[in-house]
Amino acid sequence: xxxxxxxxxxxxxxxxxxxxxxxxxxxxxxxxxxxxxxxxxxxxxxxxxxxxxxxxxxxxxxxxxxxxxxxxxxxxxxxxxxxxxxxxxxxxxxxxxxxxxxxxxxxxxxxxxxxxxxxxxxxxxxxxxxxxxxxxxxxxxxxxxxxxxxxxxxxxxxxxxxxxxxxxxxxxxxxxxxxxxxxxxxxxxxxxxxxxxxxxxxxxxxxxxxxxxxxxxxxxxxxxxxxxxxxxxxxxxxxxxxxxxxxxxxxxxxxxxxxxxxxxxxxxxxxxxxxxxxxxxxxxxxxxxxxxxxxxxxxxxxxxxxxxxxxxxxxxxxxxxxxxxxxxxxxxxxxxxxxxxxxxxxxxxxxxxxxxxxxxxxxxxxxxxxxxxxxxxxxxxxxxxxxxxxxxxxxxxx
Amino acid sequence: xxxxxxxxxxxxxxxxxxxxxxxxxxxxxxxxxxxxxxxxxxxxxxxxxxxxxxxxxxxxxxxxxxxxxxxxxxxxxxxxxxxxxxxxxxxxxxxxxxxxxxxxxxxxxxxxxxxxxxxxxxxxxxxxxxxxxxxxxxxxxxxx
Numbered sequence: 001x002x003x004x005x006x007x008x009x010x011x012x013x014x015x016x017x018x019x020x021x022x023x024x025x026x027x028x029x030x031x032x033x034x035x036x037x038x039x040x041x042x043x044x045x046x047x048x049x050x051x052x053x054x055x056x057x058x059x060x061x062x063x064x065x066x067x068x069x070x071x072x073x074x075x076x077x078x079x080x081x082x083x084x085x086x087x088x089x090x091x092x093x094x095x096x097x098x099x100x101x102x103x104x105x106x107x108x109x110x111x112x113x114x115x116x117x118x119x120x121x122x123x124x125x126x127x128x129x130x131x132x133x134x135x136x137x138x139x140x141x142x143x144x145x146x147x148x149x150x151x152x153x154x155x156x157x158x159x160x161x162x163x164x165x166x167x168x169x170x171x172x173x174x175x176x177x178x179x180x181x182x183x184x185x186x187x188x189x190x191x192x193x194x195x196x197x198x199x200x201x202x203x204x205x206x207x208x209x210x211x212x213x214x215x216x217x218x219x220x221x222x223x224x225x226x227x228x229x230x231x232x233x234x235x236x237x238x239x240x241x242x243x244x245x246x247x248x249x250x251x252x253x254x255x256x257x258x259x260x261x262x263x264x265x266x267x268x269x270x271x272x273x274x275x276x277x278x279x280x281x282x283x284x285x286x287x288x289x290x291x292x293x294x295x296x297x298x299x300x301x302x303x304x305x306x307x308x309x310x311x312x313x314x315x316x317x318x319x320x321x322x323x324x325x326x327x328x329x330x331x332x333x334x335x336x337x338x339x340x341x342x343x344x345x346x347x348x349x350x351x352x353x354x355x356x357x358x359x360x361x362x363x364x365x366x367x368x369x370x371x372x373x374x375x376x377x378x379x380x381x382x383x384x385x386x387x388x389x390x391x392x393x394x395x396x397x398x
Numbered sequence: 399x400x401x402x403x404x405x406x407x408x409x410x411x412x413x414x415x416x417x418x419x420x421x422x423x424x425x426x427x428x429x430x431x432x433x434x435x436x437x438x439x440x441x442x443x444x445x446x447x448x449x450x451x452x453x454x455x456x457x458x459x460x461x462x463x464x465x466x467x468x469x470x471x472x473x474x475x476x477x478x479x480x481x482x483x484x485x486x487x488x489x490x491x492x493x494x495x496x497x498x499x500x501x502x503x504x505x506x507x508x509x510x511x512x513x514x515x516x517x518x519x520x521x522x523x524x525x526x527x528x529x530x531x532x533x534x535x536x537x538x539x540x541x542x
Contacts, residue, residue, distance in 0.1 A: 305454060306454065307432055307433065307454060307455050307456050307459075308456075309456035309457055310408070310455070310456055310457050310459075310460060313405075313408060313409075313457045314409075317409065326432060326456070335432065346429075346430045347429035347430055347432075350429070350432040382414075383411065383414045383415075383451075383452055383453060383460070384452060384453070384454040385425065385434050385435075385436040385452040385453065385454055386429060386434065386454050387454075
């Protein structure tokens with residue numbers, strides 16, 4: 001039997017590293033391995049490489065190079081932005097505004113700060129996962145010091161009205177942070193135009209290496225350090241630099257932002273064919289997230305009467321990598337907080353499936369998923385007591 | 399994460415379906431919690447001659463239903479009642495700790511189907527004598 005090709009449709013979880021990115025990284029493991037803090041030649045090579053990556057990153061965001069700080073990834077950037085601003089601005093107030101659909105790196109950081117005496121407002125979202133700017137404005141008090149709202153959601157792909165939200169923050173003189181981990185490379189970003197004061201990003205979401213990310217901190221923002229120690233990153237983030245990783249991030253972000261519209265058109269057309277194919281052939285199915293305001297590669301769907309993990313196991317059996325918002329894969333019994341925040345009933349949240357397309361995919365992959373997925377859903381529905389109860393009626397899709 | 403036996407029972411589940419005119423039916427779980435099991439029993443001369451199931455749930459829930467129905471077939475009602483969740487999990491070569499509740503559900507489903515039969519026959523329902531001694535390990539309980 002011919003070896004089955006792995007179909008990777010989980011690009012929001014992580015991406016492969018592009019060969020061009022690997023190529024530029026390798027010399028910094030073997031040849032230019034010097035510690036940038038040292039004085040000799042190979043150390044100067046390392047330092048120079050970090051400066052280049054800083055310029056590449058700044059250019060991708062419309063920032064100035066001295067506003068870019070390299071970190072270990074998205075979680076560190078989120079922790080630093082939120083804890084750092086909270087601690088540095090404590091005297092001005094203790095109120096933070098975020099949303100119910102943030103990544104846990106933001107939510108759990110906010111919950112930690114609540115234990116430390118901060119008040120946090122978790123804004124609701126509508127059925128599509130959108131934050132209402134007027135709700136944000138209403139939530140601001142004289143004690144509000146930080147607003148943290150994600151650029152695009154990792155589960156349902158909804159893109160938030162960041163420029164509008166940033167304008168409100170600016171008007172009320174409140175710092176505005178956005179977790180843009182899912183957005184970089186998918187949406188053109190300009191931190192100045194969009195009134196963003198702090199922005200988190202992570203290289204492994206745009207075909208760079210894992211373990212490296214960055215935090216954009218607008219000039220003048222009052223923020224405490226998170227990692228204390230040596231004087232790296234202009235005394236703001238201690239620790240010997242992950243040079244190869246930083247070089248890889250620089251190259252990856254340059255490539256990912258070179259032609260966003262062209263890249264998106266290709267991914268979106270595959271994704272749209274997948275959405276149409278699934279919704280047209282499988283009854284009792286609903287699309288989660290917004291029809292238009294969504295990441296180009298994101299497809300999040302709920303199948304009634306079945307559970308997500310059993311779907312993933314069957315898809316894995318066919319070589320298809322996907323993820324679910326069902327509780328049964330998360331180690332807890334609560335399904336996705338994002339799906340629940342959009343008002344999706346709990347039992348239907350258990351039957352959700354996320355397929356995120358990207359550069360690893362071809363049209364043939366879409367054909368294969370459209371062949372396999374309906375069979376998997378049918379097999380599981382045939383053994384579901386809920387489907388039996390529903391009288392096997394072919395309901396309409398939402 | 400799952401044993402080969404779990405994967406075998408998930409991919410080739412035994413006894414899927416319904417029994418026409420079953421002698422005992424037990425439905426346990428809750429869709430809000432992400433798993434529901436419905437167990438059907440055919441009982442002749444105090445012996446489980448057939449057992450089938452329908453399950454909405456994860457891989458472990460489907461495998462536990464499959465294994466539990468296998469284990470009670472051919473057993474007397476007394477023997478079937480003694481089937482513990484631990485025995486189901488062991489027969490599957492183990493379940494991850496967070497999935498132990500799936501085997502508990504299977505035990506409860508069998509118990510409910512047996513009592514359904516007993517009550518219909520005008521017999522007294524048996525009492526769950528060990529409802530607090532399930533092997534939950536690090537089990538999490540859905541509070542819905």
